[in-house]
Amino acid sequence: MTAAEESPLLRVTDLTTHFRTDRGLMRAVDGVSFTLERGRTLGVVGESGSGKTVLSRSVMGLLPRGDVVRGGTVQYAGEDISALDEDGLRRLWGREIAMVFQDPMTSLNPVVRIGRQITEHLRLHTGASRADARAKAAALLKSVGIPEPERRLREYPHQLSGGMRQRVMIAVALATGPRLLLADEPTTALDVTVQAQILDLLRAQQRQRDMAMILVTHDLGVVAGRTDEVAVMYAGRVVERAPTRTLFTNMRMPYTEALVRSIPRIADPGHTRLAAIPGRPPDMTRPPAGCRFAPRCAYARDKCRAEQPPLRESGEPGHTFACWYPVGTPEGAAALERNRKEAS
DSSP states (O other): OOHHHHSOSEEEEEEEEEEEETTEEEEEEEEEEEEEOTTOEEEEEOOTTSSHHHHHHHHHTOSOSSSEEEEEEEEETTEEGGGOOHHHHHHHBTTTEEEEOSOHHHHSOTTSOHHHHHHHHHHHHHOOOHHHHHHHHHHHHHHTTOSSHHHHHTSOGGGSOHHHHHHHHHHHHHTTOOSEEEEESTTTTSOHHHHHHHHHHHHHHHHHHTOEEEEEESOHHHHTTTOSEEEEEETTEEEEEEEHHHHHHSOOOHHHHHHHHTSOOTTSOTTOOOOOOOSOOOOTTSOOSSOTTGGGOTTOOHHHHHSOOOOEEOSSTTOEEOOSSOTTSHHHHHHHHHHHHHHO
16 A cells, blocks of 8 residues: 555645635634545535535635635545646546536536536546447436436536436546535535435435535535534534544534534424524634634633634544533533523
């Protein structure tokens, strides 16, 4: 086994993506580091605006060239792809790294038939003949659960349901056998039943092809049974990362706890009020000096508002978090009790 095969498939180190705006530098991704092994699935969760989508696009290199300040490194299979130009990235897109976007209606060309959108992708990356590409396109549609694939190849995107369009997007992404798939909110516009089908499909394809996958979502319920690890993002940073089971049974970051509490539960009586997180995410052109979650946190003390907590080990393998007063610890319980007394 070569050194590249022994190393993680993806290694992201201190990645930053800042946008120049009229109001100043907007820190969309602000020092994110993680690794992803071959065949593993990482869930990236957080509220809208936490930096999840910009992180996935930064990994892919799908960012505008102007008014963007980049930093850090992205290594894929041992190669620093963050230093590649557009031609170098095109060599990887599709063949090695692929992406499923949020809204298939805006990702698919509305005036081009489904078949052509898949076969052009195949012919570009594999050099297949027109007939071979069409045969493989039909097989791909069948593999992602689309009935009558030959008929679907002749249809336009608007003739398909939302779930079918998303399956087409997955087929396009999987067409050339990538080793890494990024799925950015792949079920946002779909109803609950179709969401489950799409997520199960992604999981099955990932296992069948031994792909690594990054599943980006705002819903912790989505990653609960479909990922190996979870990274929780808030205000451009990873504030907790752990194996999935550890995160749900032994979370340490108050933001993670707040996300879990906001999930509706079937066991709750009808008309139960949802547990919303108070306040709103910070303005990332002027982030707070200390912990960025402090203004919304029930555990926050003066230290939280003054000093930014570093990521530290919890004592369990692979579990890191950034908090001065962690959930489930004596210091966290004491901070929560003091805040309650001071508020009463």
